[in-house]
Amino acid sequence: MVIPQLDTRNASKAREFAFSDEDFNALRALVKAHTGINLTDQKRELVYGRISRRLRALDLESFREYRELLSNESGTEFVEFCNAITTNLTSFFRESHHFEYVRDQILTPRMNDPRGSRRVRIWCAGCSSGEEPYSLAMTVRETLGDTGRWDIRILATDLDSDVLARGQRGVYAADRVRDMDPARRKRFFRETTLNSQPAYAVAPELQSLITFKQLNLMTPFPMKGPLDAIFCRNVVIYFDKDTQRDLFARMSRLQEPGAILFLGHSESLFKVSTDYSLIGKTIYRRV
Numbered sequence: 314m315v316i317p318q319l320d321t322r323n324a325s326k327a328r329e330f331a332f333s334d335e336d337f338n339a340l341r342a343l344v345k346a347h348t349g350i351n352l353t354d355q356k357r358e359l360v361y362g363r364i365s366r367r368l369r370a371l372d373l374e375s376f377r378e379y380r381e382l383l384s385n386e387s388g389t390e391f392v393e394f395c396n397a398i399t400t401n402l403t404s405f406f407r408e409s410h411h412f413e414y415v416r417d418q419i420l421t422p423r424m425n426d427p428r429g430s431r432r433v434r435i436w437c438a439g440c441s442s443g444e445e446p447y448s449l450a451m452t453v454r455e456t457l458g459d460t461g462r463w464d465i466r467i468l469a470t471d472l473d474s475d476v477l478a479r480g481q482r483g484v485y486a487a488d489r490v491r492d493m494d495p496a497r498r499k500r501f502f503r504e505t506t507l508n509s510q511p512a513y514a515v516a517p518e519l520q521s522l523i524t525f526k527q528l529n530l531m532t533p534f535p536m537k538g539p540l541d542a543i544f545c546r547n548v549v550i551y552f553d554k555d556t557q558r559d560l561f562a563r564m565s566r567l568q569e570p571g572a573i574l575f576l577g578h579s580e581s582l583f584k585v586s587t588d589y590s591l592i593g594k595t596i597y598r599r600v
């Protein structure tokens with residue numbers, strides 16, 4: 314039996330739009346320069362799929378036309394282009410041991426120490442649609458109860474303006490909160506609808522702790538610090554090592570010795586930064 318070989322060059326003939334090496338290389342160079350995201354050859358189909366949607370939406374006939382549009386117009390489509398490329402997978406209390414660490418090692422010791430600082434600054438860098446900062450806000454409210462004497466801010470930033478808007482709105486389809494502890498859901502969410510479907514809206518007591526802001530991690534950071542904790546989880550997995558080195562060097566300048574950095578489950582600072590020491594599963598302390 315002859316097994317047909319898949320010829321990826323010919324595969325493009327069956328596509329709705331021609332997608333040449335030149336198209337792919339030009340688009341991935343733009344993505345790398347602007348976002349730090351390193352699109353490997355394996356991401357070719359993903360790029361085709363996501364950007365084809367933009368071609369359809371704009372009624373364009375080819376990737377060449379799309380590239381021309383990106384280079385000519387003032388930037389509106391560039392935002393859509395970046396939004397289409399980013400991967401935004403997230404969930405409430407994802408990698409839950411990080412939130413337990415915040416509760417047990419950051420907030421509780423301070424609460425129990427009459428002289429402990431009541432100022433808490435946490436940054437979610439690459440917060441996607443908000444589940445991560447809201448999980449932190451729930452941790453804060455559950456641990457500290459009345460925060461009247463505390464000065465707590467959670468800064469939540471992302472490059473992608475679509476997911477950021479969703480985070481700011483704070484309304485989640487019912488399946489996003491289905492696995493949450495029912496008591497927690499009852500305390501922090503109110504039932505509502507989203508696109509006529511059952512949904513949950515986060516409580517104002519969570520929203521009041523968080524500031525959502527668009528920030529490209531490739532650009533200078535506007536905040537000063539010092540930051541008690543940085544959540545930079547499942548973001549740098551898409552960056553090459555040099556980009557990671559530069560990013561963590563800049564992040565470390567916002568943190569004092571003893572402050573904490575949380576990375577995603579498949580990320581590490583090995584050969585990337587010596588400004589932090591590993592103290593737990595993907596938990597680092599500023600040295």
Ligand SMILES: C[S@@+](CC[C@H](N)C(=O)[O-])C[C@H]1O[C@@H](n2cnc3c(N)ncnc32)[C@H](O)[C@@H]1O
Pocket residue numbers: 347348349350399400401402403404407438439440441442445470471472473476528529530531545546547548577
């Ligand atoms: C996979 S999500 C991770 C969300 C969350 N931190 C978590 O772990 O559940 C990665 C996020 O990083 C954001 N991102 C990627 N490159 C970025 C950049 N250069 N600046 C800011 N955010 C970026 C993406 O838009 C996306 O929302």
